[in-house]
Amino acid sequence: MSSFIFVNSQNRLPLVTESGKKFSGLEHSKSPELCQRVSAFFEYLDGQIGFPETDLGRENQFTFNLLLQSVYPEIMIDLADLIYVQHERPAVYLNFDHIHMNLKKDGMAFSESMDQINEKFSILFQELAKVIRESPILFSDSRMVGLLSESYSIYLFQTENFPWDNPMEMIPSDLKNPIMDVATGLAGFRLIHDWPDDYPKLILTDNLPFIIMGLTHYAKLSGKTNVEILNIDFPDGPKGECYGCILANKFLHHLQRDERKKFLQWAIEALDVGGLLLILDTDLECQILRRAQNREYQDKLMRGYKETLVEIEENFCETLIQDVRHVGFDVSHFDFHEYQDETDAYSQYPGDNLSIKFIGLEIMASKV
Numbered sequence: 001m002s003s004f005i006f007v008n009s010q011n012r013l014p015l016v017t018e019s020g021k022k023f024s025g026l027e028h029s030k031s032p033e034l035c036q037r038v039s040a041f042f043e044y045l046d047g048q049i050g051f052p053e054t055d056l057g058r059e060n061q062f063t064f065n066l067l068l069q070s071v072y073p074e075i076m077i078d079l080a081d082l083i084y085v086q087h088e089r090p091a092v093y094l095n096f097d098h099i100h101m102n103l104k105k106d107g108m109a110f111s112e113s114m115d116q117i118n119e120k121f122s123i124l125f126q127e128l129a130k131v132i133r134e135s136p137i138l139f140s141d142s143r144m145v146g147l148l149s150e151s152y153s154i155y156l157f158q159t160e161n162f163p164w165d166n167p168m169e170m171i172p173s174d175l176k177n178p179i180m181d182v183a184t185g186l187a188g189f190r191l192i193h194d195w196p197d198d199y200p201k202l203i204l205t206d207n208l209p210f211i212i213m214g215l216t217h218y219a220k221l222s223g224k225t226n227v228e229i230l231n232i233d234f235p236d237g238p239k240g241e242c243y244g245c246i247l248a249n250k251f252l253h254h255l256q257r258d259e260r261k262k263f264l265q266w267a268i269e270a271l272d273v274g275g276l277l278l279i280l281d282t283d284l285e286c287q288i289l290r291r292a293q294n295r296e297y298q299d300k301l302m303r304g305y306k307e308t309l310v311e312i313e314e315n316f317c318e319t320l321i322q323d324v325r326h327v328g329f330d331v332s333h334f335d336f337h338e339y340q341d342e343t344d345a346y347s348q349y350p351g352d353n354l355s356i357k358f359i360g361l362e363i364m365a366s367k368v
């Protein structure tokens, strides 16, 4: 493990001390299910990592446990976003207002300024997420994936706070046969929530265990019986079932062109005659990567974000529509627009806008 702050050596200071274990910020929460997972997560992590036995290690241990003591239940959402889906929510900051309210309730007073303490909390929290993200063992530890994904599911079930576009807008209303959402990601939560009981089966797929476990948990909570969750690593799709519609939203730019062609071949075989393939996508990532060749632009990007982006060919939009037609689809709708965005969504510094030009496209194609 390469971190100056956290270590996994045998001789280490515990991650969680008696003061952290109090988790006083979780008291009186409206979501005991979420709180129980916060304490279980950090107590489990305590068995995996801790702090070096140095003066700095002791200082970090103290500050980290102050953070645990004052932590709020939604910390699990912030952590999960940073570890598994940074792509979807690049800018994650601790909720300092909540933390300080909890510290005040505990009667804590400090010699340092609030800004200084916040800065220390931030560094520890970001480093913790980085250590987990970059350790293959911690990243795929099934207990940790389970606790974080269940927290996501519980939070969304209880709050219905779905910050994503409404994928139902794309779904034809007269479907008779099953529909598959390819690489559904976090959007799958809202699809499950909105999926009518009298619609055909909805099959949600992804290749990230965090997404699969979270959606499976959420589908159970929702009680929906016409939803199935499958762990599929595309471009090789499942064989056997026929679909009335296949959705591929913001996914195909994850595949290189040869894999994309393979995916399209699978899709045309898997659809019923008359079945629809719906694609929404952008070349946004590729454009950010291109701009990030400029050092100044790269330095302004949110730390760790560039590493999540996939390089694809320059003329993605043209090659995609060509390939859709080439495998035999009948394209009934193809639209694309160039967008110019000024946003701090990918910026390391809130308020420091980065400009980006990209193409967004929509394709509706049917199997004839």
Ligand SMILES: C[S@@+](CC[C@H](N)C(=O)[O-])C[C@H]1O[C@@H](n2cnc3c(N)ncnc32)[C@H](O)[C@@H]1O
Pocket: 087, 164, 182, 183, 184, 185, 186, 187, 205, 206, 207, 208, 211, 232, 233, 234, 235, 248, 249, 250, 251, 254
């Ligand atoms: C940008 S998200 C798109 C999510 C969603 N479809 C939407 O419109 O918001 C991409 C998703 O693709 C998944 N993914 C990436 N590569 C994949 C692959 N080869 N097979 C299946 N899923 C994949 C990721 O885990 C992630 O959840």
